[in-house]
Amino acid sequence: MKFVIDWGHGGSDPGAVGNGLREKDLTMKIGKMIGDMLGEYEGVQVIYTRTDDRYLSLEERAEIANKAGADFFLSVHINAGGGTGFESYVYNGNVSQATIAYQNVIHQEIMKAIGNVRDRGKKRANYAVLRETRMPALLTENLFIDNPSDATKLKSEQFLLxxxxxxxxxxxxxFGLKKKTKQQPQPKVSDKKLYRVQVGAFSDRKNAEKLAEELKKKGYPVYIVG
Incomplete structure (x- = not known):
């Protein structure tokens, strides 16, 4: 499965600004965290529209997803305008039933994760990244950067997580993803319990040395006492 994660804004476009925060910085942090988390699941390929603080047009972002043949497009944003809370968007034109189903599930899981935050609802809009992408696409608005209470939450690394x-x-x-199975680490030699084997005593040192050489060839640690 290919998931394209779009970190809203970037470069010369800071997005919304308020309370000492910039949208482009927050979306980059959140988007990278999402990608890292999805990387723990089988068959997942995460593609970012940008990997650093650079400007991309809305059309370029959609084109990255289209060229990749992505299964899903997610655009992460922070809101502004004096409100509070979380909301999600799909395209307000013709969208698939899968798109609506994905919005329902993802919106619900986000609200469960962020706790005591106002749910502003599941909405539709004519946003370019939703209109121009050729796969199910969702845009999220994660609290209001110009609301002091919301901004306090957004300054918390734990809340961003x-x-x-x-x-x-x-x-x-x-998407019914399955967690990767972790391989059990092989024990180091130093972790293994070692057993000492005494094979006998020889009156003739040459006989002892001969047996020792044979055992060494087979990889056994051997030493002669006496």
């Missing part, structure tokens, strides 16, 4: 966890778990649930 909760936002990311909600997005990742929503995608996991929507």
């Amino acid at each position: 909760q936002i990311a966890h909600g997005h990742a778990q929503g995608i996991v649930k929507a």
Whole structure:
């Protein structure tokens, strides 16, 4: 499964600004966290529209997803305008039933993860990244940067992890992803219990040395006492 994660804004476009925060910085943090979390699941390929602080047009972002043949497109944003809470968007034109189903599941998981935050609802809009992408696409608005209470939450690394966890778990649930099985580490030689074997005593040292050489050839640690 190919998932494209779009970190909203970037470069010369800081996005919304308020309370000492910039949208482009927050979306980069949250988006990278989501990608890292999804990387723990089988058959998942995560593609970012940008991997650093650079400007991309909305059309370029959609084109990255289209060229990749992505199964799902997620655009992460922070809201502004004096409100509070979380909301999600799909395209307000003709969308598949899968798109609606994904929005329902992911929206619910995000709200569960972020706790006591106002749910502003599942919405539709004519946003370019939703309109121009040729696969199910979702845009999320994660609290309001110009609301002091919301901004306090957004300044918390723990809260950003909760936002990311909600997005990742929503995608996991929507697409039925399975966690990668972790291989058990092989024990080091020093971790193994070693047993000492005494094969006997020889009156003739040459006989002892001969047996010792044979055992060494087979990889056994051997030493002669006496």
